[in-house]
Amino acid sequence: xxxxxxxxxxxxxxxxxxxxxxxxxxxxxxxxxxxxxxxxxxxxxxxxxxxxxxxxxxxxxxxxxxxxxxxxxxxxxxxx
Numbered sequence: 001x002x003x004x005x006x007x008x009x010x011x012x013x014x015x016x017x018x019x020x021x022x023x024x025x026x027x028x029x030x031x032x033x034x035x036x037x038x039x040x041x042x043x044x045x046x047x048x049x050x051x052x053x054x055x056x057x058x059x060x061x062x063x064x065x066x067x068x069x070x071x072x073x074x075x076x077x078x079x080x
Contacts, residue, residue, distance in 0.1 A: 006063045007033055010051055013017065014067075017050045018043040032064040038072035 001009075007025055014021050014037055022041040028034060039047055051067045058065055 001058075001061055001063065001064055003027065003030060003033055006058050006065055008053060010035060010058075010065055010067065012038075013050050013054060014047055014055075017046050021047065031062055031067075034060055034066045034068065037067060037069045039069060041071040041073055044045065044069050 011023050011025075014023060014035075018039045018046075021037050021043070024036040024038075026034045026036075037047060047069050055065050055067055
């Protein structure tokens with residue numbers, strides 16, 4: 001599996017839990033990417049639970065996807 005395919009698969013999982021989630025992708029290298037997910041507070045835990053095992057499985061294929069999920073309605077942390 002390629003990094004792009006892995007990103008697409010994880011994005012599909014996220015959207016299946018929360019269709020309104022905003023996903024921002026940053027590719028760090030050919031094997032590593034960071035997905036920042038902004039979702040309603042009620043969906044944050046469900047998204048984290050849904051992507052946990054698939055992201056671990058990707059590590060076996062030498063693909064490192066970091067999925068950071070935030071409540072889109074929460075105020076930004078102080079200092080930002």
